[in-house]
Amino acid sequence: MTTNEEAIDCARKCLDSKDVSLCFIDCVVGSEPVEEAKAWLKVFKSSLDNVVKLYGFTNVLFSREFGSFVRDPRSHLKKKLFIYTHDLLRKRLSPEEYGPRAAAALRTSLRTNLRTLYQNWVFLVILYHLYTEGIHVVYPEHKVLSLERSGKQKLRWIPPNLVIDIPGYGSLSFFIEVPRPLAWEDTSDLRESWKLYTALRPDMMVYGGRVMDIVEPSMNPPIKRPDVIIECKELIDWYARVRDVRGPLAKPLTAEEWRNLWIQGLWDGLAEVLGVTRREAIEQAKERKGIRLNEVKVVELYRSVYNPKTMILISKYSIPSDVKREIEGHDIIVYDNIGFDVNKLKEPVEHLLKYAKPSEEIILRINDLELADIMIKLINLVKKGVISKDELYNLIKRKQIIQ
Numbered sequence: 001m002t003t004n005e006e007a008i009d010c011a012r013k014c015l016d017s018k019d020v021s022l023c024f025i026d027c028v029v030g031s032e033p034v035e036e037a038k039a040w041l042k043v044f045k046s047s048l049d050n051v052v053k054l055y056g057f058t059n060v061l062f063s064r065e066f067g068s069f070v071r072d073p074r075s076h077l078k079k080k081l082f083i084y085t086h087d088l089l090r091k092r093l094s095p096e097e098y099g100p101r102a103a104a105a106l107r108t109s110l111r112t113n114l115r116t117l118y119q120n121w122v123f124l125v126i127l128y129h130l131y132t133e134g135i136h137v138v139y140p141e142h143k144v145l146s147l148e149r150s151g152k153q154k155l156r157w158i159p160p161n162l163v164i165d166i167p168g169y170g171s172l173s174f175f176i177e178v179p180r181p182l183a184w185e186d187t188s189d190l191r192e193s194w195k196l197y198t199a200l201r202p203d204m205m206v207y208g209g210r211v212m213d214i215v216e217p218s219m220n221p222p223i224k225r226p227d228v229i230i231e232c233k234e235l236i237d238w239y240a241r242v243r244d245v246r247g248p249l250a251k252p253l254t255a256e257e258w259r260n261l262w263i264q265g266l267w268d269g270l271a272e273v274l275g276v277t278r279r280e281a282i283e284q285a286k287e288r289k290g291i292r293l294n295e296v297k298v299v300e301l302y303r304s305v306y307n308p309k310t311m312i313l314i315s316k317y318s319i320p321s322d323v324k325r326e327i328e329g330h331d332i333i334v335y336d337n338i339g340f341d342v343n344k345l346k347e348p349v350e351h352l353l354k355y356a357k358p359s360e361e362i363i364l365r366i367n368d369l370e371l372a373d374i375m376i377k378l379i380n381l382v383k384k385g386v387i388s389k390d391e392l393y394n395l396i397k398r399k400q401i402i403q
Helices: 004-014 020-026 029-054 065-069 074-082 083-088 095-130 187-197 260-272 278-288 296-305 321-328 343-355 368-381 388-395
Strands: 059-061 134-140 144-145 164-167 170-176 205-206 228-233 243-247 291-294 308-314 333-335
Touching: 004 020, 004 095, 020 083, 020 095, 029 065, 029 095, 029 144, 029 278, 065 074, 065 134, 065 187, 065 296, 065 388, 074 083, 074 095, 095 170, 095 205, 095 228, 095 343, 228 296, 243 296, 291 296, 296 308, 296 321, 308 343, 321 333, 333 343, 343 368, 368 388
Parallel strands: 059 144, 228 308, 308 333
Antiparallel strands: 134 164, 164 170, 170 205, 205 228, 243 291
């Protein structure tokens, strides 16, 4: 990517072009990153097709942003410049203003979508390795795989993206990019939901069993403790980058917030990864209206705050040995130099299978309405004590339901 000065030069150069936006994209981004994105998308779509065929999904849902990127990354980047370019041509923006703003929009979009792509690819490969004969999609029942969370919390609960039953192991529930805020109507609702607005958001949480909601207001944080957290890193130098951790750290704390157990837990986690006391961590955050953390520290903060039974880090590229040792020192399992090699993700799947839990529920999908009516009557006989569960089970097993 270019500097601000180079972006301004590109804006001036492209001002008289037939298509200002595409000219600017080619000048600022260049063809190599776009071609790399297309190569990544080819691998992603191949894995997606495999999973759709294996599981029998009828459709796959992406976020609007990522769906546009999947269809055509160059056209998607052009959309990001629509308003900026419109203002440039109407002289509401000068080339000096347009260049840096438009270049920043391109950088953000490209990085965000490649991050989403790699995270989704990892999820798809996990599903590929989990597949076995007889695997059953419990949720969603309509068999539409959702790789986004738009509007999922409108009913004031956080549902999974996918729940599957694995023969010989049990059920696993997958939650991508949670927690997310719940819908709210008044001040009291917002007060309860605010903890989710400010919560840290790992790439993937996995729970053993059929888990349909992970909101637990009494917990610290207000999320059911995950069995596994999976964090994915797609950049070659991700461990050298920093980000602002805001949320509840972005403003001085009030007396009410001090009494909030979740805030206390977050301070404890932050203090732990920084190697300081809670008081020192608070003072740093107050001074900065938030705190700037290295990405390695953010990963460690996820581990400290959510306390999963197992945490896994998957890196597309190799990680320096000293960085890897530090991460592993926080009880995080690291798999690096994965690239797009499907076989390198077999071992992480073994960790997930350890937490699969059998369900007491049995789901029967019956297309024959007459047979379904017979099954309902048999279940009612069990409830009335006319026949036992074992007798019904043996009856089904011997296939003697219909004479």
